[in-house]
Amino acid sequence: MLQYMIILLDDTSTSFCHYDVNTAKKRLINLDDLRAGIRMAMIENLTIQFVYPDYDLPQEYRDVIRTIDHSDIKPLTNATQETDVMTLDGWSWHVETQYLESRIVVIRTSLHDLLAHGDEVAVLLSKAQRLNVVITDVERFSDDQQVIYNEWLGKMGQEVERLYVNGTLPQFNLLTDRMILMTMNNCGAGNSCITLAPNGKFYICPAFYYENHEDSVGDLVNGIIIPNNQLYKLDNAPICRNCDSWQCKRCVWLNRKMTLEVNTPSHEQCVMAHLERNASRDLLLNIRKHGAFLPETPDIPKIDYLDPFDNINN
Amino acid sequence: MYPIKQESVEWQSGKAKNITFIVTKDCQLACKYCYLVGKNDKERMSWGTAKEAIDYILGHETDFPEESVVWEFIGGEPFLEIELIDRICDYLKVEMFRHGHHWFDSYRFSFSTNGINYHSEKVQQFIEKNHTHLSIGITIDGTHAKHDLNRIYKGNGPIEKGSYNDVVRNIPLWLEQFPGGGTKVTISSPDIPYICESVLHLYSLGIHEVNINCVFEDVWKDGDDRLYENQLIQLADAIIDGEYYKDYACSFFSEIIGKPLDPKLHNENWCGAGKMLAVDASGNFYPCTRFAAYSLREKHPIIIGNVYDGIDKNKLRPFLTLDRLTQSPRKCIECEIASGCAWCQGENYDAADTSTIYQRSTAICLMHKARVRANNYYWNKLYRKLELEGEREQFENNRPKLNDIIC
Structure with missing residues (x-):
């Protein structure tokens, strides 16, 4: 059942996920389409997430947006005190940047760069309300990188554990989500979440829009x-x-x-997710050594595979 | 007890990797029901491409753990490229031996041919050289009229020329060389009135095994299911009254069809796409020939790699995890006569609303139901006859194992 509507306000709206924004040409969503999208979300009881470009919107757009309860996803360059989710593309920013504090921060990065910026990640863990790392080159993850990624996750786990011992538990998608979840909690594109693009058409998610504008799944009329x-x-x-x-x-x-196929993950996606899962397991075990923690949550079981496909086919 | 003829089980069924060389996309015929929409005389496999494919496959032995291999040659009409095929087979034998490959001496060369140049010197020399490792099926659709209804020569302008006479003359030679040879018959809407007489005609030619299936494409007209049922019941009467069941098999009638399927115990995929491998003249790999461009009406081909870069295993994952329930609509999952209802993954893909192999086409639904009704009639009649003749108990004790051949 649909629960969320993402509205891309402009073709240059910031990316908060795996896809790249492949145009620099600004195109704001038509104001009537924006109103119609908001109306549809209200009728269908969908929570709206607006995704902003790196420039200020005209006043009439801001007035329309204010008519509905929503979340704002903005690039760091356009963030304000009210921004709910702030996106950082790469590592050309400073950890002392304003607004990092107590925000949901999304970092888009290659794996190589992520591994080289563990110190910055550690600082962000101590500052942000929540840190979402999005690795933008999952498709190039090789089996040779398993060891190094595993080691990096282990180091970050030690940092999370240190923060916990000092009285705060950061939210970090790669390590702490699995500890507290009791069931699958995935992106939900096409199932619980739909995207309205600046051309007034619906897409499974922003990535489908940027990949092929012809790949729409409806519009505001039909x-x-x-x-x-x-x-x-x-x-x-x-x-x-x-x-x-x-x-x-x-x-x-x-x-x-x-x-x-939309329902079939790649080997790379499965292996990365399982390395994160196993690192979460280790972290949970380590935190529990310091005393009771999430007592209702069972331990994460030990498993001997990194790709569940192998279980189906063996 | 007299024997009851059963369909033969395919060589190393379930244990063999099926690897198909699409050696040409050309054919002498332009069969009206042919799913190959992109046949042409330009795309002929070169020796270089064939060799690259063989070198890749035999060089990656651990990726192909199956006990045995069936090297299949398909077209178009494969025997149009008999010289290339002969060279491929010679090279395969040498290389399997040289590699000490586990497929050495556990292989077959398999052909499905229209039979037109079966008697030619080059084909016959090839058969003589490889006879002990060969499976060859000749496609003949039945009576002269039925066969020529669809299996016509290409390029004759407004006058259609059937191929029956050129095929039937080679049947005695084929049966002499392959006495257990079976034929494959494809049924489309216009063929329905000819089913009974066609099967009996094939029996009269000495073919003891007739494997038939309806095309999976959505070609059926209102009332076809009733016509089909009537034809099958006529055929059932003829087979039982004429006691053909003792020496002849027909895949229409099978004890395993028409039963409900358990969602957990019977959740496997019907089709072997993805477990097979096909390679074409461009050196592209496909999960089955049906995913090559010349087989598809609506969709892009699904290419899973090529002879130079190898197989992209990610693209095989959807095929190897596909199960019955995930691709079937509710009506199929709840169907009380689901067993034996087949599907073709390629046709599912081609007919799907999106580019997915996970949407099962149900174009043959009414035809399957008609087959089940006729099948019920066949077994009720046969059981009763056996009972009256005091043979039922022995039959039950010696129940034949059936092997549904579907594509």
Whole structure:
């Protein structure tokens, strides 16, 4: 069931996920389309997340946006005190930057750069309300990188543990989400979440829009029509439905890009998610050595595989 | 007890990797029901591409752990490229031996041919050289009229020329060389009135095994299911009354079809796409020939790699995790006569609303139901006959194992 509507306010709206914004040409959503999108969200009881470009919107847009309860996703360059989610693209910013404090921060980075910026990640963990790391080159993750990524996750786990011992538990998507989840909690594109693009059409998620504008799943006149919508649901994903890497983003766009099917994750996505899951397991065990922690939550079981596909086919 | 003829089980069924060389996209015929929409005489496999494919496959032995291999040659009409095929097979034998490959001496060469140049010197020399490792099926659709209804020569302008006479002349030679040879018959809407007489005609030619399936494409007209049922019941009467069941098999009638399927115990995929491998003249790999461009009406081909870069295993994952329930609509999951209802993954993909292999086409639903009704009639009649003749108990004790051949 749909619960969220993402509205891209401009073609240059910031990316907060795996996809790249592949245009520098500004195109604001038509004001009437914005109003119609908001009206539809109200009728359908959808929570809106507005995604902003790096420039200030005209006053009439701000007035329309103010008519509905919502969340704002903005690039650091355009962030304000009211910004809910702030996106950082790469590492050309300073950890003392204003507004990092007590915000949800999304960092988009290559794996190589992430591994080289562990110190900055550690600082962000201590400052931000929540840190979401989005690795933008999942498709190039090789089995040779497993060891180094695993080691990095271990170091970050030690940092989270240190912060916990000092009285704060940071939220970090790669390590703490799996500790507190009791079931799958994925992106939800095409299932619980839909995107309204600046051209007034609906897409499974922003990535589908940027990849191919012809790939829409409805518009503001005819409504949302998702063919084969069952394939976006967990029950129809044979690899994922029995998996317990519950923190996995399960990115349906990456799925389609890598395997040609929205319901089938790539080997790379599965292995990365399982390394994070296993690091979460270690972290949970280590934190519990300091005393009771999440007593209602069971331990994360030890497993002997990194790709659940191997279990299905062996 | 007299024997009851059963369909033969495919060689190393379930244990063999099926690897298909699409050696040409050309054919002498232009069969009206042919799913190959992109046939042409330009895309012929070169020796260089074939060699690259063989070198890649045999050089990656651990990626192909299956006990045995069926090297299949398909077209178009594969025997149009008999010289290339002969060279490929010679090279395969040498290389499997040289690699000490586990497939050495556990392989077959398999062909499905229209039979037109079966008698030619080059084809016959090839058969003589490889006979002990060969499976060859000749496609003949039935009576002269039925066969020529669809299996016509290409490029004759407004006058259609059937191929029956050129095929049937080679049947005795084929049966002499492959006495157990079976034929594959494809049924489309216009063929329905000819089913009964066609099967009996094939029996009369000495073919003891007739494997038939309806095309999976959405070609059926209102009332076709009733016509089909009537034809199958006529055929059932003829087979039982004429006691053909003792020496002849027909895949229409099978004890395993028409039963409900358990969602957990019977959740496997029907089709072997993805477990097979096909390679075409460009050196592209496909999960089955049905995913090559020349087989698809609406969709882009699904290419899973090529002979130079190898196989992209990510693109095989959807095929290897596909199960019955995930791709089936509710009506199929709840169907009480689901067993034996087949599907073709390629046709599912081609007919799907999106680019997915996870949407099962149900174009043959009514035809399957008609087949089940006729099948019920067949077994009720046969059981009763056996009972009256005192043979039922022995039959039950010696129940034949059936092997549904679907594509």
